[in-house]
Amino acid sequence: xxxxxxxxxxxxxxxxxxxxxxxxxxxxxxxxxxxxxxxxxxxxxxxxxxxxxxxxxxxxxxxxxxxxxxxxxxxxxxxxxxxxxxxxxxxxxxxxxxxxxxxxxxxxxxxxxxx
Amino acid sequence: xxxxxxxxxxxxxxxxxxxxxxxxxxxxxxxxxxxxxxxxxxxxxxxxxxxxxxxxxxxxxxxxxxxxxxxxxxxxxxxxxxxxxxxxxxxxxxxxxxxxxxxxxxxxxxxxxxxxxxxx
Numbered sequence: 001x002x003x004x005x006x007x008x009x010x011x012x013x014x015x016x017x018x019x020x021x022x023x024x025x026x027x028x029x030x031x032x033x034x035x036x037x038x039x040x041x042x043x044x045x046x047x048x049x050x051x052x053x054x055x056x057x058x059x060x061x062x063x064x065x066x067x068x069x070x071x072x073x074x075x076x077x078x079x080x081x082x083x084x085x086x087x088x089x090x091x092x093x094x095x096x097x098x099x100x101x102x103x104x105x106x107x108x109x110x111x112x113x114x115x
Numbered sequence: 116x117x118x119x120x121x122x123x124x125x126x127x128x129x130x131x132x133x134x135x136x137x138x139x140x141x142x143x144x145x146x147x148x149x150x151x152x153x154x155x156x157x158x159x160x161x162x163x164x165x166x167x168x169x170x171x172x173x174x175x176x177x178x179x180x181x182x183x184x185x186x187x188x189x190x191x192x193x194x195x196x197x198x199x200x201x202x203x204x205x206x207x208x209x210x211x212x213x214x215x216x217x218x219x220x221x222x223x224x225x226x227x228x229x230x231x232x233x234x235x
Contacts, residue, residue, distance in 0.1 A: 035223075044229065100170050100212065102171065103148070107157045
C-alpha cells in the first residue's frame with residue numbers, strides 16, 4: 001500500500017536558520033514519483049518539485065534543495081537561510097505510475113519562520 | 116499563467132441543503148482530481164477523472180457525494196444532503212497524464228484556490 005509520512009507536524013525556526021523537512025514513503029511500485037507542494041497562509045497549493053523513481057540526483061533550486069534516497073525511502077527537503085516568507089505548510093506526496101497519477105499526500109509539516 | 120478555477124470560493128449552508136462546487140480545469144489537461152482538506156484528515160482524495168471518465172471515486176461517501184464531468188471544461192462535486200462533518204476546503208486539481216513511453220507519465224497537478232464549505 002502507498003503511504004507518505006511526514007513525522008514533523010510543526011517546526012519553528014528563526015530567520016536565516018537552515019531547516020530540513022522529512023518525508024518517508026512506502027510503495028510497492030518500481031515506477032513512482034515524489035512531489036513537494038507548499039501551502040502558504042493564503043491556502044492555495046503550490047507545486048515545488050517532482051522526482052521520478054529512476055532519478056536519485058539531488059536537486060537545488062535557489063535556497064531549496066531536495067535529497068532523494070531510495071535506500072531509505074526518503075525525500076527530504078531543505079531550506080537554506082530560511083526567510084519569513086517560507087512560513088507555510090509543506091506537503092510531500094507520492095504518485096504511483098500504476099495508480100493513474102493520483103497523489104497521496106503526507107499530513108504536512110507546518111513551518112514557522114520567525115524574524 | 117493557466118489556472119484551475121473553482122467556484123464558489125466560500126459557501127455557508129445549513130445541514131440538509133444541496134451544495135454544488137464547480138471546477139474549470141486547465142485547457143488541455145486530461146486528468147481532474149477532487150481533494151478534501153480537513154485538520155483531522157489532511158488532504159484526502161475524493162475522486163478523479165481521466166478524459167472525463169471517472170477512474171476512482173472510492174474516497175467519496177457514496178450516499179451523499181457525486182462527482183461528474185459533463186464536459187472537458189467543467190467538473191462538479193455535489194453533496195446532497197450536506198452535513199456539518201462535510202465542512203472542509205475542497206480542492207480541484209488538473210494535470211496531464213501520458214503513458215510512460217510517451218512522456219513523463221506523471222501528473223504535476225495544478226490546484227485551484229479551493230472552495231471553503233461550512234455546513235451549519
